[in-house]
Amino acid sequence: MLDSISLVSALDSLVPISKFNQGGASKIFDEIKKKGYGVVVKNNTPACVLVSPEKYHEMAEIIENYYLLQLVQERIAVSEETIPQTAILKKYRLSETELDETEVDFE
Numbered sequence: 001m002l003d004s005i006s007l008v009s010a011l012d013s014l015v016p017i018s019k020f021n022q023g024g025a026s027k028i029f030d031e032i033k034k035k036g037y038g039v040v041v042k043n044n045t046p047a048c049v050l051v052s053p054e055k056y057h058e059m060a061e062i063i064e065n066y067y068l069l070q071l072v073q074e075r076i077a078v079s080e081e082t083i084p085q086t087a088i089l090k091k092y093r094l095s096e097t098e099l100d101e102t103e104v105d106f107e
Contacts (some may be wrong), residue, residue, distance in 0.1 A: 015050070017042040
């Protein structure tokens with residue numbers, strides 16, 4: 001999961017825009033890959049955030065899970081009735097083993 005960002009690590013992640021202007025992009029990208037992120041600063045003001053692909057996918061997954069959790073909570077709030085899993089398995093003639101062996105991808 002995402003690490004908490006301390007003041008020290010936040011300060012260490014600052015990348016002056018002048019480093020890009022001086023041809024230091026390759027070194028900056030290597031640092032981003034190691035740390036996971038960096039904040040580009042222009043005129044002492046954060047201008048953008050650079051994120052490694054791994055950290056980006058991690059954050060995207062967290063956001064997607066958050067939205068799914070919200071959807072579940074909304075559906076639970078309006079649902080008056082629940083159906084036991086055993087009833088669903090019986091209705092569709094499935095066994096517990098078949099269900100365990102089934103791989104599902106959500107998109």
